[in-house]
Amino acid sequence: MAKRKTARKGRRSRKPRRLHPLRWIWRWSSRAVLALVVVAVLAIIAHRVVNPPRTFYMRQETSRLGSIEHVWVPMSGIAPVMARSVVAAEDANFCAHWGFDMAAIRTAIAEGAGRGASTITQQTVKNVYLWHGRSWIRKALEALITPLVETVWPKRRILEVYLNVAEFDEGVFGVEAAAWHYFRVTPDALTAEQAARLAAVLPNPKERSAARPGPRLARRAAMIRDGAATIRRDGRAACFED
Incomplete structure (x- = not known):
């Protein structure tokens, strides 16, 4: 009997747990961040074989313009x-780096902020998972996601996705839409000159035209055409060509 009374007294004397708001916020914030990380990793793994949906920027432009031109095309349907x-135009060491071109970064620092x-x-x-604009948060997320994409996707897949989400004119996204928009051809029929102009x-x-290149754009396109030929000769295209 004494033991029962003691047990009941002990139960009555227990104080309810105090709620610590900061601890609760930290716990659920941590869980939310972890959940976002898991979703992001699963999305990146899935996008190795499944084409990503329209990007955040594409949806913004659709809302602003009313519609956009965009048709997905596999790498096999794009002229090499x-x-x-x-x-040649954007990343000459594409096959050699792991997502960051340290030599280009050092050169950019040496030459000032004007060079990307x-x-x-x-x-x-940036195009598939993040948003446009300059901010430290976006750059930090880009720095975290880039090595993961390089690890999960082969180089050919990275280039395929890039060619399908890049903007080539106002409301014109992807090489399929760009080839038809500028030259009325399918992307597998692009010539070296047309390809160089698109890359330029x-x-x-939004301020350049592949169909009506000015003198400066024409010079850049000529340099890109020569660079593409050089990349083919020296083997720097091996990681994304069959």
């Missing part, structure tokens, strides 16, 4: 010279 031209050093992989990550507009697609 187009892939080489983009690499983003690789094709970084641009793909990529840094500033």
Whole structure:
């Protein structure tokens, strides 16, 4: 009997747990971040074989313009010279780096902030998973996701996705839409000159025209055409060509 009374007294004397708001916020914030990381990793793994949906920027432009031009095309439906031209224009060491071109970064630092050093992989990550604009948060997320994409996707897949999400003119996304928009051809029929012109507009697609290149764009396209031929000769296209 004494033991029962003691047990009941002990149960009555227990104080209810105090709620610690900061601890609760930290616990659920940590779980939310972990869940987001898991979803992001699963999405990256899935996108190795499943084409990503329309990007955040594409949806923004659809809302702004009313519609966009975009048709997905597999790498087998793209002229090899187009892939080489983009690499020559945007990331000549694409096959050699792991997502970050350290030599290009050092050169950019030495020459000042006016020169970019983003690789094709970084641009793909930004286009598919993040948003446009300059912010430290976006750059930090890009730096975290880029090595994972390089680990999970083969180089050919990275380039395929990039060619399908890059903007080539206002409301024109992907090489399929760009080839028809500018030249009225399918992407597998692009010539070396046409491919070089398309690659030349990529840094500033809203203010450049592949169909009506000015003198500066024409010179850049000629350099890209020569660079694409060089990449083919010296083997720097081996990682994305059959």
